[in-house]
Amino acid sequence: MPDNQELAPDAPGSDRQEQAQEKEQPRRRQARGERRIAQLLEAAAHVFCTTGYTAASTNAIAREAGVSPGTLYQFFPNKEAIAIELGDRLMHEMRETYGEALAPVDPATPVEEAVGAAVDRFIAFNCDHPVFFALMHGPDIPGRISEEHDALHATLLARITDLLSSLLPATADPADLTRTARMCLGMYKAGLELVLGHEGAEREAYVRELKNALVRYLEPLAGARLGTPARAGA
Amino acid sequence: MPDNQELAPDAPGSDRQEQAQEKEQPRRRQARGERRIAQLLEAAAHVFCTTGYTAASTNAIAREAGVSPGTLYQFFPNKEAIAIELGDRLMHEMRETYGEALAPVDPATPVEEAVGAAVDRFIAFNCDHPVFFALMHGPDIPGRISEEHDALHATLLARITDLLSSLLPATADPADLTRTARMCLGMYKAGLELVLGHEGAEREAYVRELKNALVRYLEPLAGARLGTPARAGA
DNA sequence: GACAAACGCGAGTGGTCGCTCGCATTCTGG
DNA sequence: CCAGAATGCGAGCGACCACTCGCGTTTGTC
The missing domain is CATH 1.10.357 (Tetracycline Repressor; domain 2)
Structure with missing residues (x-):
């Protein structure tokens, strides 16, 4: 689980040589990933809107976005983060x-x-x-x-x-x-x-x-x- | 599951000899049962109040009432009925x-x-x-x-x-x-x-x-x- | 073209919850 | 007092859900 530092930054303090970027761990993300995030958030908005937060399942959000649950968890550490x-x-x-x-x-x-x-x-x-x-x-x-x-x-x-x-x-x-x-x-x-x-x-x-x-x-x-x-x- | 007709009456039409009671299948219930029902409803009110309906678990309601989950389901066919x-x-x-x-x-x-x-x-x-x-x-x-x-x-x-x-x-x-x-x-x-x-x-x-x-x-x-x-x- | 990293997948895992089942105990009518 | 019904129990079952893992694919870089 070396991912998702951008959306859910964990405690720093380990090996970090170049923090000369903008903010926090940069977590190189390709344009494709940004698109997926927007897509997932849109799907989540739709599902949250129709069923509410707790009743909304992450699988349903992923399905609505047309991706697999694993893909969803590549960009968000958990349901709450969405x-x-x-x-x-x-x-x-x-x-x-x-x-x-x-x-x-x-x-x-x-x-x-x-x-x-x-x-x-x-x-x-x-x-x-x-x-x-x-x-x-x-x-x-x-x-x-x-x-x-x-x-x-x-x-x-x-x-x-x-x-x-x-x-x-x-x-x-x-x-x-x-x-x-x-x-x-x-x-x-x-x-x-x-x-x-x-x-x-x-x-x-x-x-x-x-x-x-x-x-x-x-x-x-x-x-x-x-x-x-x-x-x-x- | 021949119980709970009073709270969740199913379709009638079977063997019923004496419907000369007050209403529906009488489902002989002892005073103890009525007390349990009141107790369970009170517990349910408390749990629903503090956690909401969906978040409230039937086991929590039974625990709050001081009875086992099985006892709860003796008087209510399901969570919704409560x-x-x-x-x-x-x-x-x-x-x-x-x-x-x-x-x-x-x-x-x-x-x-x-x-x-x-x-x-x-x-x-x-x-x-x-x-x-x-x-x-x-x-x-x-x-x-x-x-x-x-x-x-x-x-x-x-x-x-x-x-x-x-x-x-x-x-x-x-x-x-x-x-x-x-x-x-x-x-x-x-x-x-x-x-x-x-x-x-x-x-x-x-x-x-x-x-x-x-x-x-x-x-x-x-x-x-x-x-x-x-x-x-x- | 080759390497690494980001991306993508979907079956699987652990946990919770609603609910059941077999059995023990208590009550009621005859 | 005794047969049977009502009551009581709690381990356990099936389903669902948040989340993971191993592996295959795409993309950026040199």
């Missing part, structure tokens, strides 16, 4: 493409706009990558993914809390803020599930419904700000 | 104890009151029986439980839709009603998760937060009704 690599790539893509949704907002933007923009971005990402939802909300996910989920959860919570504290001028109790932020995130998740469960116009209607729920929940809190009475109903 | 019987009993108890929450409401009651009463009842039930949440929201539940969940889901949806249609006088589009009802149920589930994740005063604060979110979401829809501007904040 989910982790998949999660890492999704996380990376999300931060790259939709990172702006996490950036601090101009405190002058109305609630509707801020909520709408954030919801649109995250909904779009989740619609493009349904595996993300399966990996993040499965009850049986491996430890590493769970950590990533917690990190994302905490990040989102912090961002929402920031946004809320910019809305509530002096109502200072941070415990209230935390609860409200958690409630917002929960409502978003619930709405996301509804959105993912429908297609086309119906899906968009649910997006509007989710935005309505969030805005109506948050608007009364923004008492000190200039009200935005214009509300485009469904 | 979850089904547990679900049936929970469902029965819910209908018995909290069925009034599903009864039609007086159309004169304000939104806050109706929402608050329903939320309180269901939250209380779920707090008393955390297994219910685990069985209903696990992604790996067996078919029968899934059907029960769907039935409950549909019932709740129908009730919420009724309540909504009594609020919206003439805004007739039933598709909008369905979406709003689904959003309400999703918000309730999200809130329930938050509530179950906390204890004591914090838990009650989340209950209030959930009610706030639901009321604020629904209140603007009740435009034609006499408004209830008194809102007790957190």
Whole structure:
């Protein structure tokens, strides 16, 4: 088992003459291998999506990718590593493409706009990558993914809390803020599930419904700000 | 395997002389057996609660109940039947104890009151029986439980839709009603998760937060009704 | 072309889990 | 009190799954 150092680096400290590469053991990999990895991850995404993590068998993933189980284990040390690599790539893509949704907002933007923009971005990402939802909300996910989920959860919570504290001028109790932020995130998740469960116009209607729920929940809190009475109903 | 007809009745039609009992094959069971069943179901509830359905092993359930695996299979034909019987009993108890929450409401009651009463009842039930949440929201539940969940889901949806249609006088589009009802149920589930994740005063604060979110979401829809501007904040 | 390393295969291994079977013990009706 | 049913046991069976191993094939390098 002298393979797979790239995806699952073990403890170093043995004979290593030239670490003058980029990072860690280079593990020379041909283009063919990279293609196989992408192929396997795509197959894994499909299988995870349809059956969930635990119910997904590595043999099924290999079959879906059209390779043998042995080939799969040439590139991934174990089943967990597949989910982790998949999660890492999704996380990376999300931060790259939709990172702006996490950036601090101009405190002058109305609630509707801020909520709408954030919801649109995250909904779009989740619609493009349904595996993300399966990996993040499965009850049986491996430890590493769970950590990533917690990190994302905490990040989102912090961002929402920031946004809320910019809305509530002096109502200072941070415990209230935390609860409200958690409630917002929960409502978003619930709405996301509804959105993912429908297609086309119906899906968009649910997006509007989710935005309505969030805005109506948050608007009364923004008492000190200039009200935005214009509300485009469904 | 001439046992377990009561919990898993197979196709009848064979030699049955005296069906003058109460229902189905009587399957004479001693008090000891009934006690064992209750004991096993309690153990199963605990194991399902902590590890989920699929991860729960029948041997673990038997161990938790302090009996051998063979004894477990004397009363349940298979693992699924354990979850089904547990679900049936929970469902029965819910209908018995909290069925009034599903009864039609007086159309004169304000939104806050109706929402608050329903939320309180269901939250209380779920707090008393955390297994219910685990069985209903696990992604790996067996078919029968899934059907029960769907039935409950549909019932709740129908009730919420009724309540909504009594609020919206003439805004007739039933598709909008369905979406709003689904959003309400999703918000309730999200809130329930938050509530179950906390204890004591914090838990009650989340209950209030959930009610706030639901009321604020629904209140603007009740435009034609006499408004209830008194809102007790957190 | 030759060598080595990366790639690819699929039968096989160890382990777990749902479930069974033969047998011992306890209860119930007559 | 005794025949038979209900209860109880736990080693073990078959199936499945994550993962391995030995060997054959392809690819990059000199």
